[in-house]
Amino acid sequence: MSVQVEPKKLKWVGQRVRRKDGPEKVTGSLKYMTDYQFENMVWGRVLRSRYPYARIKRIDTSKAKAYPGVICVLTHEDVPGFNGFGIVIPDQPVLCHDYVRCMGDAVALVAAETEEIAEEALQLIEVDYEVLEPVTDPEEAIKDSAPKLHPSGNIHSRVHVKNGDVKKAFAEADVIVENTYYSPRQMHAFIETEGGWGILEEDGSLTIRCPGQYAFRDRLQIARVLAWNPERIRVISNPIGGGFGGKDEITVQIYLALLALHTGGRPVKIHYKREESVIAGIKRHPFKVTMKTAAKKDGTLVANKVVAFGDTGAYASLGGAVISLAIEHSCGPYYIPNVDLEGYCVYTNNGIAGAFRGFGVNQVCLAIEQNIDMIAEKLGMDPIEIRKKNVYHQGGLSSMGHRVTTSVGTWKTLDAAENCELWKNREKYKANPSEPWKKRGIGVATSFHGIGMGFGLPDYGAATIELLPGGRFLVGVCSEDIGQGNGTVFAIVAAEALQCHIDDIDVIQGDTRRTIDSGTVSASRSTYVGGNSVLAAAPFMIKLLKSTAAEIFKIDVDLVELRDGKLWAKVPVEGKNVLTYADIYQYLYEHRRETKVEGHFMVPKAEKQIGNNVGMPHHVYGYQTHVVLVEVDTLTGETEVLRVVSIPDCGKVINLQGLEGQAEGGAVMGMGYTLYEDTIIERGIFKTTNFTNYILPTFKETPIIETIPIEEAEKTGPFGAKGIGEVVMIPIIAAIVQAIYDATGVRINHLPATPERVYKAMKEQGVIYRG
Amino acid sequence: MNLKEISFTVNGQSVCVFTYPAKPLLDVLREELNLTGSKECCGKGECGSCSVILDGEVVCSCLVLVGQVEGKDIKTIEGIGDPDHLDPLQEAFLDCGATQCGYCTPGIIVAARAYLDRIQHIPTHEEIKDALAGNLCRCTGYTKIIQAVKKAAEQQFILR
Numbered sequence: 024m025s026v027q028v029e030p031k032k033l034k035w036v037g038q039r040v041r042r043k044d045g046p047e048k049v050t051g052s053l054k055y056m057t058d059y060q061f062e063n064m065v066w067g068r069v070l071r072s073r074y075p076y077a078r079i080k081r082i083d084t085s086k087a088k089a090y091p092g093v094i095c096v097l098t099h100e101d102v103p104g105f106n107g108f109g110i111v112i113p114d115q116p117v118l119c120h121d122y123v124r125c126m127g128d129a130v131a132l133v134a135a136e137t138e139e140i141a142e143e144a145l146q147l148i149e150v151d152y153e154v155l156e157p158v159t160d161p162e163e164a165i166k167d168s169a170p171k172l173h174p175s176g177n178i179h180s181r182v183h184v185k186n187g188d189v190k191k192a193f194a195e196a197d198v199i200v201e202n203t204y205y206s207p208r209q210m211h212a213f214i215e216t217e218g219g220w221g222i223l224e225e226d227g228s229l230t231i232r233c234p235g236q237y238a239f240r241d242r243l244q245i246a247r248v249l250a251w252n253p254e255r256i257r258v259i260s261n262p263i264g265g266g267f268g269g270k271d272e273i274t275v276q277i278y279l280a281l282l283a284l285h286t287g288g289r290p291v292k293i294h295y296k297r298e299e300s301v302i303a304g305i306k307r308h309p310f311k312v313t314m315k316t317a318a319k320k321d322g323t324l325v326a327n328k329v330v331a332f333g334d335t336g337a338y339a340s341l342g343g344a345v346i347s348l349a350i351e352h353s354c355g356p357y358y359i360p361n362v363d364l365e366g367y368c369v370y371t372n373n374g375i376a377g378a379f380r381g382f383g384v385n386q387v388c389l390a391i392e393q394n395i396d397m398i399a400e401k402l403g404m405d406p407i408e409i410r411k412k413n414v415y416h417q418g419g420l421s422s423m424g425h426r427v428t429t430s431v432g433t434w435k436t437l438d439a440a441e442n443c444e445l446w447k448n449r450e451k452y453k454a455n456p457s458e459p460w461k462k463r464g465i466g467v468a469t470s471f472h473g474i475g476m477g478f479g480l481p482d483y484g485a486a487t488i489e490l491l492p493g494g495r496f497l498v499g500v501c502s503e504d505i506g507q508g509n510g511t512v513f514a515i516v517a518a519e520a521l522q523c524h525i526d527d528i529d530v531i532q533g534d535t536r537r538t539i540d541s542g543t544v545s546a547s548r549s550t551y552v553g554g555n556s557v558l559a560a561a562p563f564m565i566k567l568l569k570s571t572a573a574e575i576f577k578i579d580v581d582l583v584e585l586r587d588g589k590l591w592a593k594v595p596v597e598g599k600n601v602l603t604y605a606d607i608y609q610y611l612y613e614h615r616r617e618t619k620v621e622g623h624f625m626v627p628k629a630e631k632q633i634g635n636n637v638g639m640p641h642h643v644y645g646y647q648t649h650v651v652l653v654e655v656d657t658l659t660g661e662t663e664v665l666r667v668v669s670i671p672d673c674g675k676v677i678n679l680q681g682l683e684g685q686a687e688g689g690a691v692m693g694m695g696y697t698l699y700e701d702t703i704i705e706r707g708i709f710k711t712t713n714f715t716n717y718i719l720p721t722f723k724e725t726p727i728i729e730t731i732p733i734e735e736a737e738k739t740g741p742f743g744a745k746g747i748g749e750v751v752m753i754p755i756i757a758a759i760v761q762a763i764y765d766a767t768g769v770r771i772n773h774l775p776a777t778p779e780r781v782y783k784a785m786k787e788q789g790v791i792y793r794g
Numbered sequence: 795m796n797l798k799e800i801s802f803t804v805n806g807q808s809v810c811v812f813t814y815p816a817k818p819l820l821d822v823l824r825e826e827l828n829l830t831g832s833k834e835c836c837g838k839g840e841c842g843s844c845s846v847i848l849d850g851e852v853v854c855s856c857l858v859l860v861g862q863v864e865g866k867d868i869k870t871i872e873g874i875g876d877p878d879h880l881d882p883l884q885e886a887f888l889d890c891g892a893t894q895c896g897y898c899t900p901g902i903i904v905a906a907r908a909y910l911d912r913i914q915h916i917p918t919h920e921e922i923k924d925a926l927a928g929n930l931c932r933c934t935g936y937t938k939i940i941q942a943v944k945k946a947a948e949q950q951f952i953l954r
Contacts, residue, residue, distance in 0.1 A: 041888050041891070042888070042891065042893065045887070045888040045893060046877040046880065046884075046888065047896075048896030048899050049880070049884040049887045049888060049893055049903060050831070050872070050874070050875055050876050050877055050880070050884060050900075051830070051870075051871035051899070051900035051903075052831065052872075052876060052877060054830065055830075055833075055897065058824070060825070060828060060830075211932075212932050213895070213897075213932055214833070214841065214843055214895070214898045214930065214931070214932055215833065215897040216834075216835065262895075262896070264895050264896070264897030265897060265932050267932070294834075296837055297835065297836045297837055297838075505895060506894035506895025506896070506933045507894065507933075508894065680891035681891070683938070684891050684894055684933070686935075687935030687936075687937040687938065688894065688933045688935040689935070690935055691935035691936060691937075692932070692935070713836055713837075713838060713840065714836045714838075714840040714841060714930065715840055719930055719932070720936075721929075721930060721936075722922070722923040722924075722926045722927050722939075722940070723923050723924070723927045725935065725936040725937060728935065728937050
């Protein structure tokens with residue numbers, strides 16, 4: 024059973040559709056979780072570790088417990104179930120009992136009458152530590168001499184992919200480049216810090232209101248710590264003031280749950296200050312990538328050898344998956360027959376790293392794209408020509424050795440880049456810098472990103488559609504709207520399938536009681552999976568509408584036609600021959616019948632796994648090319664991005680406004696990664712504290728951004744759509760670095776390319792302005 | 795410190811709160827007046843998420859103590875429009891797709907509204923960027939916000 028809509032008849036798909044949640048957002052009337060207020064509330068706070076690595080000798084909470092206004096003080100002794108969390112391996116203690124392994128580690132929780140009393144109580148908790156030497160360098164961490172941060176050692180995971188004969192290919196190659204690249208510890212910097220409410224309800228159930236990226240998994244992690252049946256816990260995780268992967272892991276949900284069990288039924292609120300969010304929250308994995316790439320004289324790539332180290336900090340979270348995805352994408356969207364790709368995910372005492380938009384691909388894209396640019400330069404080839412020559416096409420082999428049967432838009436995105444105004448007129452753009460001491464350059468780069476969880480991992484979606492009074496529909500998909508606008512996408516898909524106006528669709532997301540499990544909001548998956556889930560539910564709704572109409576008409580269901588959002592009798596009937604959805608609802612209501620249907624979608628998988636690497640490969644990928652124009656100040660080393668052309672292949676575009684929003688937001692976030700952003704941790708201690716010393720792009724740095732969608736329809740996607748949330752921030756990184764090289768002749772292999780780094784490199788190479 | 799009665803005007807209504815004069819205005823707006831459109835993000839005047847208009851000037855309400863606003867006039871996002879009565883600037887945000895997660899949006903609309911009320915011409919992109927340089931957004935890449943402010947300005951200065 025499926026919904027068939029002829030492409031030319033699409034009414035909503037591909038249009039510029041206003042966000043469903045827009046009016047509430049632009050008026051400030053939307054309630055985020057920490058905007059709620061409850062009578063008789065108490066404040067919760069978390070005691071953090073004092074050291075990046077230490078053994079806990081003693082915890083004494085007696086003074087804090089005796090402090091007036093304190094309601095409870097909890098330690099590891101108060102954890103009823105399993106004292107740990109973590110999406111893949113729950114190796115992060117909820118409340119530490121033997122060791123602290125990073126500054127973000129939680130040691131105790133306090134609930135008090137006011138935030139001030141809670142803060143004072145934290146100071147009264149006595150913790151005796153035996154301070155230990157922190158492990159801060161991943162390459163040192165894997166040596167036998169390093170202290171073992173976890174019983175299994177400091178290598179959380181190792182990924183290895185080998186195809187062909189690398190040694191022979193390097194020996195026979197005409198050109199070889201080898202470089203080492205370093206990338207920063209980017210902070211998600213969502214505008215809404217972590218926070219929420221825990222409430223023990225009168226019926227003994229627990230309600231946790233906390234923004235998150237997978238309410239059902241959050242519920243499971245909470246239940247495991249409480250040793251409760253998850254059914255007794257309701258998690259409400261929508262709306263969210265920004266996620267980007269940073270709310271994929273548990274943030275404060277478990278603290279809220281534990282505290283709520285000790286406040287006598289009073290609602291407890293936690294809302295991190297930015298400084299606490301910086302220390303406690305996960306970050307993007309800093310990588311060291313050493314990459315050796317070889318080509319023939321004609322530009323054909325023949326070999327790639329990669330060794331990548333990712334610093335996951337104190338706990339795993341999704342670190343293993345990040346390294347796996349990095350290796351899967353380390354050869355770019357090209358076919359390289361001989362590869363030897365090795366990645367390590369390593370524990371240190373440098374905070375905690377986890378999911379972040381791009382998920383390991385950002386770090387390796389910088390390496391492969393830079394190496395290709397160097398090869399092109401050595402061979403005197405055009406950078407777009409060499410890429411076009413090496414990309415794989417639909418039905419072809421990837422560098423992982425698997426056949427990519429789904430849509431591949433890389434070549435077309437590169438072709439669009441070659442024909443865009445900025446590229447065609449690049450000499451003109453470069454010729455006129457704003458000041459004589461500034462130099463301009465243009466760069467191009469391309470990348471790709473897997474959609475969904477990959478081979479061997481559970482990946483499914485589900486949606487409900489409920490017919491409401493007046494003939495409206497309520498579409499439920501648990502996958503949260505973290506800002507990208509997937510709720511509007513679900514409404515568009517439903518309106519198209521049910522032939523109604525988008526204003527007649529309401530969407531509910533992120534509530535374990537009112538929606539069914541639809542998997543995470545991550546991995547660029549929610550348009551593809553959630554859209555397909557809505558399309559899986561829609562035929563059941565159509566069947567319900569038609570069969571009810573047939574009953575009212577007193578004719579066979581085959582004689583009922585759904586046309587223009589109404590139900591028509593194809594033969595003469597008693598009374599009126601057309602029914603509205605409102606009529607159907609009224610009839611079902613009067614007969615006390617169910618008006619809700621559900622649909623389920625299993626994400627298709629590639630044919631076989633790559634080696635022993637769970638999650639590898641993916642079946643569907645989104646593709647993206649960026650062209651950028653930069654201007655570098657040779658007196659200061661400061662780089663300004665002036666223009667960006669973003670060319671995404673997300674398959675069929677569902678909401679053009681939403682796609683452009685992703686493309687623009689991704690471009691600016693990629694710009695921040697490349698030029699400004701890094702969370703500095705020295706000897707395990709955070710030097711970055713807030714936005715005073717973590718530099719985010721502002722309005723002032725915003726370039727002119729043009730988006731040119733390449734719609735390479737994917738037949739397994741909803742109306743041909745794939746996903747785009749992550750890849751929109753990836754190739755711009757390498758494109759900016761290449762543009763800096765084009766402008767100044769210096770290659771920056773260590774990001775961010777701060778003015779200091781660029782200036783130093785220019786000085787070393789004698790590229791400074793002399794008037 | 796002692797509790798004190800402090801009177802001021804919010805969105806045209808006189809209010810009187812009995813609170814600590816050293817409490818940030820933002821906390822008073824959110825916790826005591828239930829005006830939660832203004833958000834806390836950095837708590838130190840870096841991000842503009844808590845922007846309100848104080849006697850015609852845009853300020854970060856996290857940096858203003860409530861004791862400082864005795865007798866003053868404050869406008870918050872709630873005073874600019876509501877879903878049934880949108881300000882043209884808010885309409886422009888919807889038309890242009892200038893909000894994503896929406897957490898920074900109230901502060902940006904407050905700052906942009908104050909800016910458009912202050913000027914007498916259609917601003918250039920560069921002028922809009924300067925005017926909003928104190929507001930951070932992590933989702934949108936700013937582009938559609940600039941377009942929305944421009945669009946609202948065009949309506950304000952040409953079409954009225």
